[in-house]
Amino acid sequence: MQEVLKQNIVEKRILAPRDSRKTIGNINVPNPRMVCRNVNVYYGDKQAIRNVSIDIGCNEVLAMIGPSGCGKSTFLRCLNRMNDTIDSCRVTGEILFDGRDIYDPSVDVVPLRAQVGMVFQKPNPFPKSIYENVAWAPKIHGIVESKSDTDEIVESSLQKAGLWEEVKDRLDQPGTGLSGGQQQRLCIARAIAVSPEVILMDEPCSALDPIATAKIEDLIEELRAQYTIAIVTHSMQQASRVSQRTAFFHLGDLIEVGTTETIFTKPSHQLTEDYITGRYG
Ligand SMILES: Nc1ncnc2c1ncn2[C@@H]1O[C@H](COP(=O)(O)OP(=O)(O)OP(=O)(O)O)[C@@H](O)[C@H]1O
Numbered sequence: 001m002q003e004v005l006k007q008n009i010v011e012k013r014i015l016a017p018r019d020s021r022k023t024i025g026n027i028n029v030p031n032p033r034m035v036c037r038n039v040n041v042y043y044g045d046k047q048a049i050r051n052v053s054i055d056i057g058c059n060e061v062l063a064m065i066g067p068s069g070c071g072k073s074t075f076l077r078c079l080n081r082m083n084d085t086i087d088s089c090r091v092t093g094e095i096l097f098d099g100r101d102i103y104d105p106s107v108d109v110v111p112l113r114a115q116v117g118m119v120f121q122k123p124n125p126f127p128k129s130i131y132e133n134v135a136w137a138p139k140i141h142g143i144v145e146s147k148s149d150t151d152e153i154v155e156s157s158l159q160k161a162g163l164w165e166e167v168k169d170r171l172d173q174p175g176t177g178l179s180g181g182q183q184q185r186l187c188i189a190r191a192i193a194v195s196p197e198v199i200l201m202d203e204p205c206s207a208l209d210p211i212a213t214a215k216i217e218d219l220i221e222e223l224r225a226q227y228t229i230a231i232v233t234h235s236m237q238q239a240s241r242v243s244q245r246t247a248f249f250h251l252g253d254l255i256e257v258g259t260t261e262t263i264f265t266k267p268s269h270q271l272t273e274d275y276i277t278g279r280y281g
């Protein structure tokens with residue numbers, strides 16, 4: 001990857017200058033699942049996201065990259081109104097999910113967060129059994145009626161998360177007793193259990209070793225067939241392995257978006273090139 005990067009960057013390309021803050025690249029996709037337009041996010045008086053517009057396509061993995069503090073997590077949290085939980089946070093603009101603005105006052109955030117699920121940096125299983133970690137949300141959302149329905153969802157979600165074989169004989173043991181990588185797959189199973197359409201992942205592998213990371217990356221590739229995934233990562237190798245499109249953020253602006261291959265081999269903005277070649281960040 002580094003070699004490819006170097007070779008391509010030696011080519012003479014005219015890059016947008018560092019002070020240009022307008023998004024470069026195609027923000028549209030033919031088959032969008034989420035459509036974000038002119039999204040601004042403020043924490044009190046401080047603006048953390050400025051006028052971001054981007055589509056997130058069906059069955060695609062969108063990677064969000066950029067230096068620490070550029071607003072990746074803030075933007076990701078907008079996509080299922082997780083920022084509502086932060087008092088000082090205010091979001092303007094439009095985020096359409098299946099054609100409906102998720103910030104419309106009539107939208108109930110509880111089902112929204114089931115349809116647009118989230119997996120965090122640090123695995124956070126509930127202090128309950130493995131079984132209950134997965135069964136809890138389908139029960140709360142009224143998706144299951146009987147014990148056999150619940151058993152079925154628990155098994156299929158753990159299967160999809162690639163964890164079933166490792167835990168099927170100890171479903172009654174605490175989720176917190178699993179290894180870090182297993183806990184993260186349990187959290188993915190928990191998100192999948194309510195049949196989401198979109199899964200948001202904020203640095204899901206940053207607390208994991210390379211083997212556990214590889215398992216999660218394989219899983220992301222499998223899940224793409226069924227879900228739309230937006231993933232924040234600090235690892236450019238990871239972004240290039242798992243995503244089809246990449247969005248590069250810098251100081252609250254979406255600087256460039258394009259196919260992952262283009263962003264990592266022939267970016268059009270000087271800031272993107274600086275970042276992917278490790279000049280800062
Ligand atoms: N709860 C909060 N209250 C106030 N400011 C916040 C809050 N969360 C984030 N910010 C600010 O918003 C900006 C963007 O932060 P954010 O966490 O979205 O960045 P990030 O790109 O995810 O960074 P990192 O890569 O370090 O996770 C930063 O300036 C940060 O200090």
Ligand SMILES: [Mg+2]
Pocket residue numbers: 072073074202232
């Ligand atoms: Mg973050």
